Amino acid sequence: MTGARVVLGAGALLACVVGSSSPAAGYEVGSPEHVAPAGASAGAWVVESFSELERAVADPAGPSEIWLRPKAYRGDLVVKRPVAIRGEDGATLEGTGESTVLTIAASDVTIDNVHVRHSGRRGTTEDAGIRATGDRIRIVDVRLDDVLFGVLFKVCHACLLERARIEGDRDAAAPDGDGITLWESNDSVVRGAIVDHGRDFVVWYTRRALIENNVLRDGRYGLHFMYTHDSIARGNHIERAVVGIFSMYSERLVVENNVLAGAHGAAGIGVGFKESDGVQVHGNWIVANTNGTYLDDTPRSPAEPVVFERNVFALNNVAVRLHGGGPGDVFHTNDFRDNGQTIEVDGGGDALACDVRGNHFTDYEGYDLDGDGVGDVPYRVNELSTELADSHPSLKYFYGTTAMQLIDAIAHAIPVLDSHTLLADAAPLMRAPEIAVR
Numbered sequence: 080m081t082g083a084r085v086v087l088g089a090g091a092l093l094a095c096v097v098g099s100s101s102p103a104a105g106y107e108v109g110s111p112e113h114v115a116p117a118g119a120s121a122g123a124w125v126v127e128s129f130s131e132l133e134r135a136v137a138d139p140a141g142p143s144e145i146w147l148r149p150k151a152y153r154g155d156l157v158v159k160r161p162v163a164i165r166g167e168d169g170a171t172l173e174g175t176g177e178s179t180v181l182t183i184a185a186s187d188v189t190i191d192n193v194h195v196r197h198s199g200r201r202g203t204t205e206d207a208g209i210r211a212t213g214d215r216i217r218i219v220d221v222r223l224d225d226v227l228f229g230v231l232f233k234v235c236h237a238c239l240l241e242r243a244r245i246e247g248d249r250d251a252a253a254p255d256g257d258g259i260t261l262w263e264s265n266d267s268v269v270r271g272a273i274v275d276h277g278r279d280f281v282v283w284y285t286r287r288a289l290i291e292n293n294v295l296r297d298g299r300y301g302l303h304f305m306y307t308h309d310s311i312a313r314g315n316h317i318e319r320a321v322v323g324i325f326s327m328y329s330e331r332l333v334v335e336n337n338v339l340a341g342a343h344g345a346a347g348i349g350v351g352f353k354e355s356d357g358v359q360v361h362g363n364w365i366v367a368n369t370n371g372t373y374l375d376d377t378p379r380s381p382a383e384p385v386v387f388e389r390n391v392f393a394l395n396n397v398a399v400r401l402h403g404g405g406p407g408d409v410f411h412t413n414d415f416r417d418n419g420q421t422i423e424v425d426g427g428g429d430a431l432a433c434d435v436r437g438n439h440f441t442d443y444e445g446y447d448l449d450g451d452g453v454g455d456v457p458y459r460v461n462e463l464s465t466e467l468a469d470s471h472p473s474l475k476y477f478y479g480t481t482a483m484q485l486i487d488a489i490a491h492a493i494p495v496l497d498s499h500t501l502l503a504d505a506a507p508l509m510r511a512p513e514i515a516v517r
Contacts, residue, residue, distance in 0.1 A: 116167055120144045129154040136162060147172075147193065155180055161187035166194070173197050179207045180226065186213040191220055198226040202256070207231050208245075211238060218243065228256035229277055232264040240269045247276030247298075258298065261285050269293060282307050290315065301339070304329045312337060314517050319343075323368070324350045330383070331357040336517035342368040349395065351375070356383035363390045364516055371395035371418065374404055375426070381407035384434075388412055391514050397423045405432035410504075413438045414511045421460050422502040430460075430502040439508040447509045458507035459500050 115123045123144040126132045129152040135141045136158055143162060149169030155178050158164070162185075171194040174180030178199045181190070190209070199206030207228035209218060216238040222245075223229050229245040232238050245258045258277025261267055265286045272293045274280065279300040282288050288310040295301040301317030304310065304326040311333045317323040323339035325348065326332055332355065339349040347369030352358060356378040365371045371392045378385050386409040392398040393416040401408070403426040415421055415438060424430050438458075445454040 115146055119146055128152065132156065157182045157184065158188055159185050161185055163189035163191065164193065165191040168192065170194065171196065178204065179210045181209045183211040183213060183216055187215050188213065189217040194222045196223065196225045200227050202227065205231060211235050228260065229258040229274065231260045232267055233262045235264040236266055238264060238267045241271055243272040245272065245274045245277055249276050257281050261288055274298065279303050282310065285310065295320065300325055304332060321346055322348045322351060326355045326358065327353045329355045334358065334360045334363065336362040338364045338516060339368065340366040344369060348373045352377040352385060354379050355385065356380060358385040360386065360390060361388040362514060362517065365390060365392050365395065367394045369396045370400045371398040373400045374402065374408060376403040378407040383407065384409050389512060389514050391416065392418055394418065401428035401430050402426040403428050405429035408433040410435045411437050412512050414514060415440045417441050424501055431500065435502060435504045437506050437508060438504050439511045443507050445507065452509050454507040454509060458504040460502040461500050
């Protein structure tokens with residue numbers, strides 16, 4: 080070893096002292112190809128094979144930082160101590176195809192710039208690209224494909240997933256596994272991820288999660304909150320999901336500055352809430368969905384209102400579908416543009432009990448004689464077709480057809496046939512509020 084450059088951790092040094100014929104493979108850094116990349120911490124190790132990586136990670140006295148070369152390391156890795164694993168561009172953890180590729184069962188672990196692929200396909204064990212349990216785990220700049228589930232945070236508090244790229248199976252008839260899961264993972268953050276063809280992005284039994292600036296496409300639930308409180312969904316673009324954002328039994332959520340577009344099909348919903356309280360929904364573009372928003376017995380208590388403010392509802396078949404409830408639902412300063420229907424009410428809901436004021440409607444037929452920017456007569460939704468469909472659900476099949484439009488036209492022309500008012504805004508805006516796409 081004369082003239083060799085050596086970087087030794089405590090474990091390797093001990094092995095030399097007690098008479099080992101050579102240090103463990105991967106511990107000695109001598110030839111030029113073993114020199115740690117620029118930016119590596121002092122004492123960082125570079126490993127050249129999966130067996131070296133596995134031994135370095137398993138060694139309690141091993142390095143605090145391990146670097147991977149731009150090649151494939153084949154095997155399923157388990158991390159049970161604090162360590163940072165960083166990859167040069169092209170570094171890949173390639174699983175056996177039998178289970179989870181990377182399992183983290185320790186706090187203060189960092190995974191940085193690694194491609195993770197080829198997990199098992201067992202739904203019962205949630206075979207994944209990365210499964211993490213611990214505190215303060217950081218997973219950044221990772222790419223995952225050929226995995227059943229993407230990244231699972233299971234009881235992972237104050238953890239971070241940032242700039243992940245997760246690719247599901249484009250050829251599957253329907254997505255099989257969730258792209259991202261937060262389960263009992265308080266104070267965790269998912270930021271800047273791109274997920275294509277994942278099943279759901281799940282945030283369940285979690286408090287104070289921050290989900291921001293992600294792109295989620297072609298999944299089932301773009302983002303699904305359940306029993307999740309005091310959390311934020313901000314600046315996300317969710318496209319072509321069955322449901323964009325849906326909240327169940329959750330409290331004090333903030334849903335702001337998201338784009339929720341293209342949720343088609345009979346169950347399509349841009350943003351929906353079931354028995355959720357104290358929610359703030361503002362600055363969102365809710366565009367070209369079957370239902371722009373769906374409210375199911377939300378809020379449970381009018382004392383904890385659900386407030387929609389400064390959102391754009393555009394080109395939806397139905398802008399607001401109210402299934403039960405009404406009191407405690409607030410709509411202020413929203414822009415309703417060219418929707419098939421502004422409101423649909425079923426399940427015993429009462430839209431007249433909603434607080435609706437100061438919104439803009441492209442189908443408003445009133446006037447503003449005093450020029451104050453507010454219509455002088457209320458905006459009202461009186462649709463005989465909706466009333467008939469509520470009484471005879473089979474007629475909903477004909478929504479959007481010429482026949483249903485003709486029913487409403489005749490009802491407006493012949494007042495004796497006009498239906499009762501479904502929704503009213505006493506102070507409609509004459510001009511649309513400026514609401515930027517974020």
